[in-house]
Amino acid sequence: MSQPHNLFIEWYNSLKIVKANNGPANGSIATALVVLTRLESDFDLNFAAHIAEGGMQIKGASGAAVAAILKAFGEDRPFAKEGGRTNRGGPSEIRSLLETEKKIQELEKYTPTQWQNQLHIQKEFLVERVKDFHNRQKLKLTFNPAYSTWFIISGLLQEAINEGKAGYVAQHLVGAKLQLRFPDIPVSNESGSTADVQTQRPGDFLIGHTAIHVTVAPMPPVFEKCKHNILAGLNPLLLVPDNKLVGARQIAEQMCEHQISVESIESFVSQNINEVSIFSKEKLIVSLRELIKIYNERVDAVETDKSLMIELPLNLL
Incomplete structure (x- = not known):
């Protein structure tokens, strides 16, 4: 050329x-x-x-x-x-x-x-x-059966942070987790660049009466969204990286005392994977494989950037 x-x-x-x-x-x-x-x-x-x-x-x-x-x-x-x-x-x-x-x-x-x-x-x-x-490479998931599920998910998020893709990965990871956990409930799937206001969404996900917000940078606007959820009769759940958890909880309490649940993305995803696996090491492999499969399908459906997809390691195939 x-x-x-x-x-x-x-x-x-x-x-x-x-x-x-x-x-x-x-x-x-x-x-x-x-x-x-x-x-x-x-x-x-x-x-x-x-x-x-x-x-x-x-x-x-x-x-x-x-x-x-x-x-x-x-x-x-x-x-x-x-x-x-x-x-x-x-x-x-x-x-x-x-x-x-x-x-x-x-x-x-x-x-x-x-x-x-x-x-x-x-x-x-x-x-x-x-x-x-x-043609860029997909994200790499490191799976060591000796590691805790929390550490595996944390490692994946850290790689996404290093690649500048954390916000997208966190949102789709939570979406995949919800779809895996609630297979009979429709779980919305939007591009990570889609603002809630564009789709009239109360949050990134709405399950029952809970509006779930996923962010790697908990700034004032997301807490304002939580306040709007409360006024609308919804229960806001804010998911943030573990290293932002303490600060996010403090802000949530200052804005709406005892009304905003704040959890780490790592715990929210990993705990559920453990529960779905009935805390079995053998079933954990199956659950992680299914989580990544669902994640990749969701990314492929709405994102033009296919490097957001996750490559399964050989020991999970």
Whole structure:
């Protein structure tokens, strides 16, 4: 594959790195693909030609538009459902991209045909980055039968934290645990990027009269949600990492004394797995395997980032 102009590479390398992606945000790549495609038919490097009314979004950016571009390059896996429309940095990144293209033109004096070729190469480069995104390794689960279930779950969460994926993993892990524990009750499944307000949800999950909130960073807004739950006649349950448990409980008591249950994600998941396994080591292996199977199915159904999925170790297969 031919490489794009070095100035384009410099522009790409200047994009903000998202830890979970080990590269730029999906929306950054998506909006660039949309703009480069438009430049192929209308080589207008003025920023105003590419910004939608209101100045906050890139014109023509949508999930469908990005999917069509990727499909033309043989890539049909889901990527950037919003097409970069909600990417806050999109306009400034595109402004910088257009300035880069102007510099390339000043240096190279490309003919229209040469520009067509250069734009195609730039798009091809970005599509390769999309493929890199999809081909990243899954999270690794370490299973040692000598370890407690709590420690196994804690280790998995720690790896997710290291990879910048903790929030997503925690939510889907709790969802999988609930589905495993209550197979006859529908357990909602939303992308980790979906805000409760978008779906009118009282929390990440609603089981009976309990609204369950899962967060790796217990900040004031989640406690406000708990207060709203109480006013609505629901019992809020807040799940946080073990190292945030003491602080979260203190805040919960200050805001709504004796009305918000706060537990660690590690304990909530591991204790239930032990109970489902009837505290049997042999059955624990089966339960953990089933938990990860359900988790992966839930992630696969709603997340474009498949590296959130968990790879089973050989001793759990």
